[in-house]
Amino acid sequence: MNFISTRGICKEEVSAAYAIKTGLAPDGGLYMPKSIPTLAEGELRALADMSYPERAAKIIGKFLSDYTEDELLIDAKNAYAPEKFGDSPAPVSKIDDATYMLELWHGPTCAFKDMALQIMPRLFVRALEKTGERRTALILVATSGDTGKAALEGYRDVRGTKIQVFYPTDGVSRVQKLQMQTQEGENVSIKGIRGNFDDAQSGVKRIFADSDMNTRLNDSGVFLSSANSINFGRLVPQIVYYVSAYCDMVKSGEVTYGEKIDVCVPTGNFGNIFAAYIAKLMGVPIEGLVCASNKNDVLTEFLTSGVYNRTRPFFATISPSMDILISSNLERLLYITLGADKTRDYMEKLAKDGRYELTRADFAKIREHFVGFSADEDETKATINSLYNEKNCLIDTHTAVAACAKSKYFATEKAERKILIVSTASPYKFARDVYSSIATDAEAPDDVEAREKLAALTKTQIPQPLACLLDKAVRHVDIIDACGMDKAVADFAKA
Numbered sequence: 211m212n213f214i215s216t217r218g219i220c221k222e223e224v225s226a227a228y229a230i231k232t233g234l235a236p237d238g239g240l241y242m243p244k245s246i247p248t249l250a251e252g253e254l255r256a257l258a259d260m261s262y263p264e265r266a267a268k269i270i271g272k273f274l275s276d277y278t279e280d281e282l283l284i285d286a287k288n289a290y291a292p293e294k295f296g297d298s299p300a301p302v303s304k305i306d307d308a309t310y311m312l313e314l315w316h317g318p319t320c321a322f323k324d325m326a327l328q329i330m331p332r333l334f335v336r337a338l339e340k341t342g343e344r345r346t347a348l349i350l351v352a353t354s355g356d357t358g359k360a361a362l363e364g365y366r367d368v369r370g371t372k373i374q375v376f377y378p379t380d381g382v383s384r385v386q387k388l389q390m391q392t393q394e395g396e397n398v399s400i401k402g403i404r405g406n407f408d409d410a411q412s413g414v415k416r417i418f419a420d421s422d423m424n425t426r427l428n429d430s431g432v433f434l435s436s437a438n439s440i441n442f443g444r445l446v447p448q449i450v451y452y453v454s455a456y457c458d459m460v461k462s463g464e465v466t467y468g469e470k471i472d473v474c475v476p477t478g479n480f481g482n483i484f485a486a487y488i489a490k491l492m493g494v495p496i497e498g499l500v501c502a503s504n505k506n507d508v509l510t511e512f513l514t515s516g517v518y519n520r521t522r523p524f525f526a527t528i529s530p531s532m533d534i535l536i537s538s539n540l541e542r543l544l545y546i547t548l549g550a551d552k553t554r555d556y557m558e559k560l561a562k563d564g565r566y567e568l569t570r571a572d573f574a575k576i577r578e579h580f581v582g583f584s585a586d587e588d589e590t591k592a593t594i595n596s597l598y599n600e601k602n603c604l605i606d607t608h609t610a611v612a613a614c615a616k617s618k619y620f621a622t623e624k625a626e627r628k629i630l631i632v633s634t635a636s637p638y639k640f641a642r643d644v645y646s647s648i649a650t651d652a653e654a655p656d657d658v659e660a661r662e663k664l665a666a667l668t669k670t671q672i673p674q675p676l677a678c679l680l681d682k683a684v685r686h687v688d689i690i691d692a693c694g695m696d697k698a699v700a701d702f703a704k705a
């Protein structure tokens with residue numbers, strides 16, 4: 211399977227290994243497989259009898275055809291080992307007769323990013339070997355909180371790589387910040403940015419596009435790559451859990467084989483929900499894709515009106531990993547539904563005017579699969595409260611945005627199937643807001659103290675990776691301006 215750019219200016223086809231190694235196509239587009247592989251008759255049934263790593267190796271192998279099945283199986287077994295994810299990396303739990311939860315936060319950093327970032331560095335190291343690469347890869351990451359830590363855990367001390375993470379210093383939760391500041395490993399650099407996530411992401415994109423900088427780095431034996439979901443190596447492991455969840459629902463008798471379900475995903479960069487769409491295109495019986503946004507509801511507006519308008523106020527919310535105005539992976543959706551020429555046009559409009567409007571025909575094609583709903587801060591908190599008190603289900607703020615969107619969706623006539631809500635983080639990662647949503651006493655002072663209170667109130671346990679956070683030494687405290695990112699990269703490359 212070869213990969214091509216979503217923009218179609220650069221027409222060259224590249225191997226999966228090359229696409230994973232480089233991340234972004236030279237024309238500024240994102241890499242996509244030339245076609246979407248499908249699951250043959252009976253293949254889904256066969257997957258149902260396999261373990262999670264076996265399912266992962268089969269599905270990833272359909273896209274990364276230059277990797278052997280053995281390589282992928284070894285990588286998947288190591289990535290999703292019980293020491294890291296417990297017995298079941300992506301379990302499905304039942305909330306009520308029509309509602310299920312896909313729990314994706316049982317990994318080392320307690321957010322769903324681990325599902326991709328535990329295996330991606332393994333795929334990446336193989337990509338370096340497969341393409342005969344001798345230079346050091348410098349992985350640049352802009353993070354709204356969860357990607358940074360998950361990428362650092364995945365890439366720490368991985369040979370042939372260095373990783374540098376930029377996060378908005380006031381845009382992440384205290385637990386998220388501590389997780390990054392206490393990061394161990396010899397090949398890591400972590401910088402807080404004065405600005406928001408989009409400032410960090412724009413800075414990283416600018417550095418990727420800076421040819422002088424890239425030439426200088428190359429001369430010193432370094433090249434840049436990304437671990438954000440613009441890299442297809444991040445997306446492909448995310449397809450696996452949608453296939454896997456359907457298999458599990460069939461196995462447990464919750465759906466009959468072939469019965470269609472809907473999926474509801476708390477969305478920021480549009481990576482996770484796009485992976486669900488690919489699973490649908492592969493043949494998993496998924497019908498509706500419900501895109502849930504927080505108060506930064508740029509995607510809700512897009513899916514309701516066909517207008518994508520990023521020139522709007524930015525809100526720092528209690529679901530910070532979704533505080534995004536530029537959803538990079540939407541470009542892949544445009545490409546797959548409308549083709550490269552239209553994608554390029556719309557992306558040029560976005561760069562120039564900060565907005566674009568789909569034609570009616572183009573919008574209709576997207577509306578066939580997707581609907582969008584948003585939840586404001588009060589609705590998010592009320593949803594945490596009601597799910598806990600009525601269903602005994604404790605969820606984090608991001609998952610709550612999705613659960614609220616699901617309720618709004620269920621109030622429409624389109625909803626007639628069982629729905630799988632994607633649960634993307636442990637409630638203990640956002641303990642202060644979760645606690646204050648369900649407790650009747652005054653609010654807890656901060657995330658760290660709120661964890662103890664949350665554990666006592668709900669009689670649940672703080673996940674081990676978060677429990678030991680306070681015992682760790684803080685090692686990374688630098689805060690810089692967004693315009694200082696270039697220098698930080700140059701310095702770290704030399705270090």
Ligand SMILES: *Cc1c(COP(=O)(O)O)cnc(C)c1O
Pocket residue numbers: 321322323356357439476477478479480481482483531532608609634635
């Ligand atoms: C990253 C993240 C999201 C958003 O996922 P996208 O792939 O960016 O749409 C939602 N919830 C949590 C907890 C996250 O870390």
